């Protein structure tokens with residue numbers, strides 16, 4: 621068994637290889653003059669672990685090319701960040717169910733698929749090979765423990781992400797709640813913890829994805845107005861699009877913590893051990 625990776629998941633893939641006590645295959649990536657992707661892999665094994673987050677459309681194409689290059693029925697696919705999972709239904713007529721389209725193409729040429737904290741596990745039904753989702757919520761909790769905060773308050777941005785926040789909070793037995801939006805007027809919205817009070821507390825807002833950072837930045841300003849001492853943001857997938865990191869910092873966030881499902885300077889925890897464990901247990 622060997623590990624192979626897309627261009628933007630090399631660090632995580634190497635960590636997975638180390639955790640599996642195997643090697644990572646060298647790959648040369650380039651493009652044809654018209655922009656088409658090309659790649660050439662080094663020496664392959666009969667059983668390949670293909671690792672790549674769909675951080676952008678180039679990564680999606682590279683994954684498809686890697687699956688074909690590996691060309692074995694024993695290929696196993698690991699997509700730590702599965703983009704397109706938020707478009708999981710037709711919100712308006714004429715729209716695609718994007719994750720279904722992506723799941724169809726990923727279900728060929730691999731024997732199974734592993735994802736990490738996919739936006740909604742329901743979408744796993746769209747893969748036609750066995751698909752498993754694993755969580756790094758407890759690893760985020762373990763990192764928060766090392767921050768040595770005094771009784772932090774763990775908040776999810778909405779009730780949909782509360783179960784995730786509860787998994788994080790369970791590591792330290794911390795208080796957990798979700799933010800609730802109240803419309804004060806046509807233009808004014810208030811966000812506050814539904815049941816608990818943020819006054820005088822270290823608050824950590826946790827979510828599966830931070831994309832534009834808009835939700836968390838808005839909530840942060842309001843939490844400081846409600847007397848929070850300090851506010852942090854933690855997520856699994858640091859998508860951080862369009863200046864999100866700077867937006868969060870400008871809102872007064874003390875620090876952003878993410879995993880390496882998307883490799884960022886703020887990737888403070890690794891999903892590698894969880895992936896290796898999921899691949900070696902059934």
Ligand code: R5P
Nearest residue numbers: 827829830831832833834835
């Ligand atoms: C949405 O359902 C996700 O769980 C995140 O809450 C969302 O993607 C965050 O988006 P943004 O960072 O753009 O506010």
